[in-house]
Amino acid sequence: MQVKKRMATLLAATALFAGLGTATGAGTASASDDCSYIWGVTNNSSAVLTLTAGVHLKKAPAAECGNVRWAGSGTELYAWCWTNNSYNNQWIWARIKGTETVGWVYNGNVYRGPGSLNHC
Incomplete structure (x- = not known):
């Protein structure tokens, strides 16, 4: 009888830990999520932006994502829209x-x- 009780306890604990591990991992975000996600954009803004530092324009909204092109400080840009990435930046x-x-x-x-800057 004790063997059956121990086996049942062991199986219940294993199922509990397996379920918790899955739930914990499901909510984590990373830059790779931002880089692989297909971001919907629309040209719904009219703001003129000026770079305050030389930067790479990115393929996706995270510093770790691939580069499109370098643009120097003072370069003017026409804003299309904005979004927040998984880090809320x-x-x-x-x-x-x-x-x-x-x-x-x-x-x-x-x-x-000057001009508007709207969410994508």
């Missing part, structure tokens, strides 16, 4: 003035001039 999808080059730029690296 605001990123802006924008086009470099005078080009067709678009990419994500971190909000902390721009001065926002």
